[in-house]
Amino acid sequence: xxxxxxxxxxxxxxxxxxxxxxxxxxxxxxxxxxxxxxxxxxxxxxxxxxxxxxxxxxxxxxxxxxxxxxxxxxxxxxxxxxxxxxxxxxxxxxxxxxxxxxxxxxxxxxxxxxxxxxxxxxxxxxxxxxxxxxxxxxxxxxxxxxxxxxxxxxxxxxxxxxxxxxxxxxxxxxxxxxxxxxxxxxxxxxxxxxxxxxxxxxxxxxxxxxxxxxxxxxxxxxxxxxxxxxxxxxxxxxxxxxxxxxxxxxxxxxxxxxxxxxxxxxxxxxxxxxxxxxxxxxxxxxxxxxxxxxxxxxxxxxxxxxxxxxxxxxxxxxxxxxxxxxxxxxxxxxxxxxxxxxxxxxxxxxxxxxxxxxxxxxxxxxxxxxxxxxxxxxxxxxxxxxxxxxxxxxxxxxxxxxxxxxxxxxxxxxxxxxxx
Numbered sequence: 271x272x273x274x275x276x277x278x279x280x281x282x283x284x285x286x287x288x289x290x291x292x293x294x295x296x297x298x299x300x301x302x303x304x305x306x307x308x309x310x311x312x313x314x315x316x317x318x319x320x321x322x323x324x325x326x327x328x329x330x331x332x333x334x335x336x337x338x339x340x341x342x343x344x345x346x347x348x349x350x351x352x353x354x355x356x357x358x359x360x361x362x363x364x365x366x367x368x369x370x371x372x373x374x375x376x377x378x379x380x381x382x383x384x385x386x387x388x389x390x391x392x393x394x395x396x397x398x399x400x401x402x403x404x405x406x407x408x409x410x411x412x413x414x415x416x417x418x419x420x421x422x423x424x425x426x427x428x429x430x431x432x433x434x435x436x437x438x439x440x441x442x443x444x445x446x447x448x449x450x451x452x453x454x455x456x457x458x459x460x461x462x463x464x465x466x467x468x469x470x471x472x473x474x475x476x477x478x479x480x481x482x483x484x485x486x487x488x489x490x491x492x493x494x495x496x497x498x499x500x501x502x503x504x505x506x507x508x509x510x511x512x513x514x515x516x517x518x519x520x521x522x523x524x525x526x527x528x529x530x531x532x533x534x535x536x537x538x539x540x541x542x543x544x545x546x547x548x549x550x551x552x553x554x555x556x557x558x559x560x561x562x563x564x565x566x567x568x569x570x571x572x573x574x575x576x577x578x579x580x581x582x583x584x585x586x587x588x589x590x591x592x593x594x595x596x597x598x599x600x601x602x603x604x605x606x607x608x609x610x611x612x613x614x615x616x617x618x619x620x621x622x623x624x625x626x627x628x629x630x631x632x633x634x635x636x637x638x639x640x641x642x643x644x645x646x647x648x649x650x651x652x653x654x655x656x657x658x659x660x661x662x663x664x665x666x667x668x669x670x671x672x673x674x675x676x677x678x679x680x681x682x683x684x685x686x687x688x689x690x
Contacts, residue, residue: 339675342675347676356388357381359384360380360381360384385397393444396439396440397440399433399436400433400434400440403432403436404429404433406426407426407428407429408430410426410429458488459488462484462488462489462521462522465492466493467494471503473501474569475568475619475690476566476568476617476687476688476690477690478505478658479658479662479685480493480495480683480684480685480686481663481666481683483629483666483678484681485514485682488514489513489521490509490510490511490512490517490518490520490521490681491508491681491682491683492506492507492508492521493683493685494506496529501568503565503568504532504565505562505566505625505687506528506563507562507580507625507685508524508559508561508562509559509560509561509629509681509683510524511557511558513679517681523552524561524602527548528563531544538612539611539612541563542578542599542610546578546602546603546608549603550602550605551606558579558604559578559601559602560578560581560601561576561577561602562578562583562595563575563576566617571619571689572617573617573623574614575598576598576599576613577598578602578610579597579601579602580597580627581626581631582596584624584650586621586622588619588620592647593615595615598613617687617689619689619690620689620690622687622688623686624661624685624686624687625685626646626683626684627680627683628680629680629682629683630646630665631643631646632680634679636675645672646665650665653665662684662686665684666684
């Protein structure tokens, strides 16, 4: 189907939903008029309000929030993402050399096994039984129709309905599990939001604005603003590899460990070295963490920092030139004996330091094109006159507009440190 045909189909679907909503509204108005004319009936006055409320609840349930973009995501993105989710990790290359009549059944069987493995053992058995019953029903219906010209109503259809009932029950159980998990994730989201500063920081002409947008309900990005001493503040931006709940747990581990070491009086490279040793001992081998840690003197603008494999923050000078604070050490959680070097810069009046995670610069659109650091630095230079809050907001909107209709697949975090 061509792009124009697909677009026309989506528009037609959206128009049908709009027409359906209007018809329901007109029906509701007529229903209300009929109810008003039903005078003298005590039971009518009792039932009128509950029935009307039920009707409006049903109407809102199936029409509220239905948009063209939502239908487009359902027909294109959600369906594609669901297929990729269930077939993730399946290698079909071994079947490519087979004849088609062997290749496709083998792929279907491989997909069935991968799907069944995502279920618990009892549900896996029920799923297999439902599929077998459906196949038997289809064979009987096809064979009986070919022989007698009509379906076998006494066997094939009943087996088909039974298989459908089993699949519906499994879907109901999986949906219940998902809703339970969603509730837990919402609580985890609130807890994670409480681990990072919610308000902007201001002291001695230094202002710090921060923003974090997880790709999922929770994420592995981390930022922090830590009071170290009078006129001394620690600024931290980190990124745990991966996303979702595993990354969020490691983010919480890193946040707690870092603040504990700071409370113990450790600073600079020694602090990051101790943190690295702890993370190496307590994180999986396939996980690593990038981290930018800086100690800022708010009275002078002097910043002493350690960049452990993190994206180079961008220092926007007053003459609109850009300096990058490149890595000074290896990422965390890889080598116990890694050495960490500190460097020092000064943020002068009218200058701003922008820290970010790779979810910003490495965001991809539907054409698999990367937003990229060149595009980001050009945007920053063009919008240099904006306040830190507006700059962050517009940069995030620019990334989302670039990715549309796709959604960013990685967490996005930004921190702007400005000296007035």
